[in-house]
Amino acid sequence: MSLLSQRQQLIVAALLAVLMVMTRGHHFADINILPSASWAIFMLAGFYLVSKLWFPVFLGLAVALDLMSVYIGGASNFCVSPSYGFLLPAYGSLWLAGRWFLSRYQFNWTALFTLAAALTTVTAVAGLFSGGGFYWFSGRYVDPNMAEYLTRFIQSYPGNLSKLSFYIAIAAVIHSSFRLANLSQRSNPLR
Numbered sequence: 001m002s003l004l005s006q007r008q009q010l011i012v013a014a015l016l017a018v019l020m021v022m023t024r025g026h027h028f029a030d031i032n033i034l035p036s037a038s039w040a041i042f043m044l045a046g047f048y049l050v051s052k053l054w055f056p057v058f059l060g061l062a063v064a065l066d067l068m069s070v071y072i073g074g075a076s077n078f079c080v081s082p083s084y085g086f087l088l089p090a091y092g093s094l095w096l097a098g099r100w101f102l103s104r105y106q107f108n109w110t111a112l113f114t115l116a117a118a119l120t121t122v123t124a125v126a127g128l129f130s131g132g133g134f135y136w137f138s139g140r141y142v143d144p145n146m147a148e149y150l151t152r153f154i155q156s157y158p159g160n161l162s163k164l165s166f167y168i169a170i171a172a173v174i175h176s177s178f179r180l181a182n183l184s185q186r187s188n189p190l191r
Helices: 006-023 038-048 054-071 082-104 110-137 146-187
Strands: none
Touching (some): 006 038, 006 054, 038 082, 054 082, 082 110, 110 146
């Protein structure tokens, strides 16, 4: 199922790629006032882009930007560790959440409740993979233990949810605006 034509999907993919370049890491296009949009990008790509090939494209872009940040931009390599591979299931869960929401999507108010459920759930799942993977497998913590990890997870969850929700809310407003304009145009044949 696709909400968009092939051409529209390419436009969305390009816009999502630009957003990732603008907000991910510390590199030449870093806009420090915007939080990273990576989680939202993967969820939106899962929702809007039909081809599964877009997942490795965005994954490759994320990795390339991270490598550029560290090896060209001089950013800290603190996050580059054996745990980096846990970003794959974290981003995969976001992509699948976008697909799941698409399978239940209808343009009505009840979709907001479904979207809210998807956001709260996928924030926890992606956080378990990315933050949990880093905590347990990065080698950066001398004595990892469950109590400390749970405290870190609970502390990071609201921030992760708010960043993801921020971008998804903007996308929802844009989506609704286009959808309402399209419905208005169809209902007025004299235009």
